[in-house]
Structure formats: structure tokens, C-alpha cells
Amino acid sequence: MDRREIAALLAYIGRLDPRTIRTLQGEARDQLAQWHELLGDVPMATPHGWDVRVAARQHIRTSPYQILPADLARPWESYRRDRLARHSDPTPSVDPDDQAAWTAELAGTRRAVAAGTAQPAQARAITSGRDGVDPKLEVRLREIGSCIPPAARAALAPYRPARAARETAVAQGLPDALSVRCEWCLAQPGEPCRRRRIGPDGGARGTALCASHPSRVDLAAAQQAQQPAPA
Numbered sequence: 043m044d045r046r047e048i049a050a051l052l053a054y055i056g057r058l059d060p061r062t063i064r065t066l067q068g069e070a071r072d073q074l075a076q077w078h079e080l081l082g083d084v085p086m087a088t089p090h091g092w093d094v095r096v097a098a099r100q101h102i103r104t105s106p107y108q109i110l111p112a113d114l115a116r117p118w119e120s121y122r123r124d125r126l127a128r129h130s131d132p133t134p135s136v137d138p139d140d141q142a143a144w145t146a147e148l149a150g151t152r153r154a155v156a157a158g159t160a161q162p163a164q165a166r167a168i169t170s171g172r173d174g175v176d177p178k179l180e181v182r183l184r185e186i187g188s189c190i191p192p193a194a195r196a197a198l199a200p201y202r203p204a205r206a207a208r209e210t211a212v213a214q215g216l217p218d219a220l221s222v223r224c225e226w227c228l229a230q231p232g233e234p235c236r237r238r239r240i241g242p243d244g245g246a247r248g249t250a251l252c253a254s255h256p257s258r259v260d261l262a263a264a265q266q267a268q269q270p271a272p273a
Contacts, residue, residue: 088158
């Protein structure tokens with residue numbers, strides 16, 4: 043608060059508690075200088091919940107003692123600590139390789155939150171099901187058909203040939219064997235089939251990845267044939 047705001051605050055407090063009124067010009071000037079020195083960094087009000095007049099009125103209502111600058115500075119510090127405790131640093135929008143700009147944006151966001159000019163950025167909770175999906179993301183997924191853009195999928199294809207071959211087969215209308223459980227090696231949906239090695243005693247000695255078993259491919263084809271044709 044500047045000196046003009048401090049003077050307005052003292053006038054407001056004086057109407058609620060006449061004990062704070064200074065009638066002599068010198069005393070009033072000293073009181074104004076003292077309060078400005080101690081509360082110069084405390085704002086009169088912020089867009090998000092802080093009002094020094096509310097804090098002053100609350101003290102006068104609940105305390106029999108004459109109000110002091112510390113009785114307003116303490117609520118302000120509590121307000122700042124509470125906001126920073128609820129703030130989770132969002133990812134800065136600048137280039138992460140620019141360390142100075144990255145740090146400056148983080149610090150600026152924290153200062154704005156602490157000063158009450160910006161709301162704390164809270165970490166989004168993990169949600170399950172379709173209820174937690176952002177509608178904008180739904181529209182975007184319908185546009186591109188996948189959470190991985192086509193250009194990125196093509197760039198990744200050389201590094202995951204099995205996945206690329208599976209996606210190509212599905213695009214050509216062939217059955218996706220990995221969409222069903224394999225009854226032979228008991229591989230779950232999404233997992234590749236394994237070649238079981240059985241020892242003379244009948245126990246499994248080990249497994250190795252292999253191509254989808256014919257029975258699994260037949261099961262996937264049967265399920266695909268049972269699905270209704272797209273409109």
C-alpha cells in the first residue's frame with residue numbers, strides 16, 4: 043500500500059475503533075509513516091480473496107486490544123503461505139533449453155500467486171474412465187484417429203517393427219491377433235505369443251517370443267467377422 047492507501051486504511055480503522063485516531067498533526071504524521079514502513083508491501087486488496095479492511099475488521103471484532111500493523115501483516119503472510127502451498131508449478135511455455143527464461147517464468151508465476159494476482163495452479167488429479175477426458179482432446183482424437191500423430195507414428199515405425207506390422211495389417215482389414223487372448227500359450231490381449239519349452243518332466247523350462255499362434259489368429263478373425271460392419 044502507498045501512503046494514500048495507508049491513510050485511507052487508518053481512516054477506516056478509526057471509524058471502527060476511535061482509539062487509533064491521532065488528533066495532533068505530528069502524531070498523525072508519525073503514525074502514517076510507521077504504518078507505511080511496516081505495511082508498504084501489503085496490498086490493499088487482491089483479485090483473489092485478500093482485503094486488508096476485512097482483516098482489520100476481523101481483528102477489531104475479536105480482539106480487545108488496539109490494532110497494530112503486525113495484526114494485519116500476520117494475516118497477509120498466512121494468505122501468501124496458503125496460496126503457495128496450494129500451488130503446483132505449471133510447465134513454463136518457454137524453451138526448456140533456455141534456463142534463464144525457464145527459471146524467470148517459474149519465479150514470476152510464483153510471485154503472482156503469492157501476491158494474489160493469479161490463482162494457484164493445482165495438479166490435475168488422475169481420472170479413470172471417459173468422464174475425465176477433456177472434450178477438446180476428444181475432438182482432437184477424432185480428427186487424427188490416435189493420440190500419436192501420423193507423422194510421429196511413421197517416424198517410430200523403424201524402431202518398433204512388430205507394432206508397425208500390426209498397425210499395417212489392421213489398416214488393411216486383416217484380423218488383429220493381439221486383440222484376443224491366446225488359448226495356446228495363454229498370452230493376454232496386447233501381449234505377443236510365446237513359444238513354450240517343456241522339459242521331460244512336463245514342466246515349463248522357459249518361454250520365448252514368437253509369431254501369433256494360428257489358433258489365436260483364427261479366433262481374432264472369428265471375432266472380427268461377428269462385429270457389425272461400420273455404417
